[in-house]
Amino acid sequence: MAKALKIVLAGFAVYAVVAFAILQTYTANPESLSWQEREIFNRKYISRLELGERKESVLRLLGPPDISEAHESDQGDILVLFYRTQxxxxxxxxxxxxxxxxxxxxxxxxxxxxxxxTRHVGEPLRPTP
Structure with missing residues (x-):
């Protein structure tokens, strides 16, 4: 009985290590999704973002943006990454x-x-009709 318990615990430990390694190194590939799936994926993960996150972690999570822009401002250069959501x-x-x-x-x-x-770039995102 003790031997079986050791085998079960060892198996669980191996599973935990492998699962942790996969979760730490997995990078999503939203480019392989259809546009409908990608919109859902982007909305889901954008809603989980936190201010101050590093650009690299956002890119690793969401993949490359659909559109990007760079702007100069008095407070420093601004990079805008646009992700399809609707x-x-x-x-x-x-x-x-x-x-x-x-x-x-x-x-x-x-x-x-x-x-x-609009606040940070100084122009509306969408022109008013």
């Missing part, structure tokens, strides 16, 4: 109005969303 038109292209902007300063997540883009 469908607007079936034209085969991702446009800014179909994305959520993530704003970085000094490689740290400063803010995200349309109002944050």
């Amino acid at each position: 469908h607007v038109r079936s034209d085969g292209m991702t446009t800014r109005d179909e994305t959520t902007p993530l704003i970085f300063r000094e490689d740290r997540l400063l803010a995200w969303g349309e109002s944050a883009y």
Whole structure:
């Protein structure tokens, strides 16, 4: 009985080590998803972001952005990464109005969303009709 318990505990320990290693090194590949799946994936993970996260960790989580921009400001250079989060038109292209902007300063997540883009970049994300 003690031998069986040792085998079970050893198996659990190996499983725990392997699972931990996979979770620490796994990088999502959202590029392999359909555009519908990618929108859901992006919305889900953007909602879990925290201010101050490093750009590298966001890129590792979400993959490359659909669109990117760089801007100069009095407070420092700003990098904006746009990730597709909502469908607007079936034209085969991702446009800014179909994305959520993530704003970085000094490689740290400063803010995200349309109002944050307007506040930090100084222009509206979408032109008013």
